[in-house]
Amino acid sequence: MAGKLTAPILLVGTPIHQADLAYATRFSAPDPVVFFRKGRHAFLVVNRMEIARARKTVDQITVFSPEDLHLKPEERHRYAGWAMGLLRKLRIRKVRVASDFPLGVAHYLETNGCRVVLDESPLFPERSVKSVREIRSITFAQQAAVAGLAAAEKAIRTARADRRGILILDRKPLTSERVRKLIHTALLDFDCVGTETIVAGGRSSADPHQVGHGPLHTGEPIVIDIFPRHIPSGYWGDITRTMWHGTPSPTLIRMYDAVRAAQLTVLHQVRPGVRTRTLHQEAVRVLAEHGFVTRTVNGRAEGFIHGTGHGVGLEIHEAPALGGGSDRLKTGQVITVEPGLYYPNIGGVRIEDTVQVTRKGCKILAEYPYFRATSSRK
Amino acid sequence: MAGKLTAPILLVGTPIHQADLAYATRFSAPDPVVFFRKGRHAFLVVNRMEIARARKTVDQITVFSPEDLHLKPEERHRYAGWAMGLLRKLRIRKVRVASDFPLGVAHYLETNGCRVVLDESPLFPERSVKSVREIRSITFAQQAAVAGLAAAEKAIRTARADRRGILILDRKPLTSERVRKLIHTALLDFDCVGTETIVAGGRSSADPHQVGHGPLHTGEPIVIDIFPRHIPSGYWGDITRTMWHGTPSPTLIRMYDAVRAAQLTVLHQVRPGVRTRTLHQEAVRVLAEHGFVTRTVNGRAEGFIHGTGHGVGLEIHEAPALGGGSDRLKTGQVITVEPGLYYPNIGGVRIEDTVQVTRKGCKILAEYPYFRATSSRK
Secondary structure (H helix, E strand, C coil): CHHHHHCCEEEEECCCCCHHHHHHHCCCCCCCEEEEEECCEEEEECCHHHHHHHHHHCCCCEEECHHHHCCCHHHCCCHHHHHHHHHHHCCCCEEEEECCCEHHHHHHHHHCCCEEEEECCCCCHHHHECCHHHHHHHHHHHHHHHHHHHHHHHHHHHCEECCCCEEEECCEECEHHHHHHHHHHHHHCCCEECCCCEEEEHHHHHCCCCCCCCECECCCCEEEEECCEECCCCCECCEEEEECCCCCCHHHHHHHHHHHHHHHHHHHHCCCCCEHHHHHHHHHHHHHHCCCCCEEECCEEEECCCCCEEECCCCCCEEEEECCCCCECCCCEEEEECCEEEECCCEEEECEEEEEECCCCEEECCCCCCHHHCHHHC | CHHHHHCCEEEEECCCCCHHHHHHHCCCCCCCEEEEEECCEEEEECCHHHHHHHHHHCCCCEEECHHHHCCCHHHCCCHHHHHHHHHHHHCCCEEEEECCCEHHHHHHHHHCCCEEEEECCCCCHHHHECCHHHHHHHHHHHHHHHHHHHHHHHHHHHCEECCCCEEEECCEECEHHHHHHHHHHHHHCCCEECCCCEEEEHHHHHCCCCCCCCECECCCCEEEEECCEECCCCCECCEEEEECCCCCCHHHHHHHHHHHHHHHHHHHHCCCCCEHHHHHHHHHHHHHHCCCCCEEECCEEEECCCCCEEECCCCCCEEEEECCCCCECCCCEEEEECCEEEECCCEEEECEEEEEECCCCEEECCCCCCHHHCHHHC
């Protein structure tokens, strides 16, 4: 195992989609690159067009183009060929790769005499603990998300309901699409971009990843989940509030209070050393105490049907997962705390904040009021 | 080879990042899924939370959650385990996977008695030929991009230059960042999102993937490359114009005319059956005839330093590539035609349109004027 874990690292992929590559290089590119690190020596292969930009961006990494690697003709237009050329140049005969390493590249390297050792554990476990610079980027994305929530809430508050209960703003129905656009416009002020932003009203909110379509109605839950990416840095933020216009049903209020109680309980228990599983079990316990059970009805799960949270960084979902695992939280990790309840005949409630694990507990990266707290909002 | 090519297909990945998965399922999700197809029978494994949404979205695909697969405990939280469970349930002992298939999953399957056959060719070669529905989505993204260009051009035209040549609009310097924000706002009206949109002025435009920062100047080239993604469908558009404020240098005008001539020449030759290599060679030839050579100076490439175009679809860069390859174009493919010239001491010029290959030639999916054409714009 020792030999395995010390073998030099090889990564092949597209930095904007491959967080390990973005983490290792801080170079953002829409096309595949090859990265190799042995001890303190790191190398990056990018296409000729990207050479100048890559050299300007990276720090302590030697940048090559395929033309520098004396490639065989069949290697020139294949990333597997770039990787093989680099390893040949550096006289490397064994590399360590992650579980998501492309099989085709591994096969090409093995065929050409380089041993490829699969490492099932994360290549950069340190990625879950964020630096000051990383926390600044995530906080920035989170502030954008808060501005998005404010834009959404303002529209929902300002709207009136017509006779059928449909929300009307500026004489037109207030739809999920319109609210989403208000949110996305707000994000642009922060150099952030939202894509699958969720504005799900009524029963559609019972599906946690349903983005939401059509007119919003008074009295129904409106789940707003905003996860912007800060484009210059590549880091994400993540926040959810459940809002409503007018008077919600007593059941919805009970669901809301249960979810908020579960969130508060977990937030109070976040600290270094606590097991992720313990936090999830606490959320489940509080929801059950409030009378909300998780079960499968007619093949469809209802209740608290997802984990309590996840790490946030260069990926929107990254380690640590707050589910069934036995990992312990560490100072400097950034996680969401987001219990929720989903019943197909009622709708959903989710409340989510992104927090930094501190030495004594946690810090919410960007605050936004909890909708139910103020009675005037009912 | 015949046996190899008929083995059933297995895909494991995240649909929003893995175009083959999005193509095969039309299901968009931010978390990994497993897809398997044998003949006309297709299967999708998604986490329990996504079941209802997946069943609503997919057509003629049987959807399972991991709970349906009688997984071993160690398989429940690993996508490799989901894949193995599905194959066991279906009594499949051999699967065909693409070059980008994750090595860790392949290893797990092999260890558990399933043969994994690597297929280096695309699993869905038909992806490059677009259906009417797909062309509609790409056209929509392209119309968004055109609206973005119009917003950018309006700002640049309206600006005045101060004594140092810096563009001023509404009493503030007109920066790459401000123009980018105008573009991104325009895209939102089309349900499209732009991320690394390029607004690169002056010498920074000599780097084709430099997004651009800071104040824009009169007389300098401003390369604007907009590639929005239409969020509901996942399809991309791609367009580039090179603009300027005031009077450009004679060299810049010569570069512009050469690039536009190269683009026109290629556009006139696009038709089914023509080799991609031929189109690229034509662009190189026309640029050379205008006196512009491609070479490496002090380790940095200059001139026409990228291919003439690429396919556009569920990926921004997909097959066919218009570079050195010998593929022949097919009716229904959607490609960019985008020659460019880049000289570090001058800057860059690129002109790009996205076109559909038709039976007799090609059709530009969304038209936008060419900046140099109108003398009043000089």
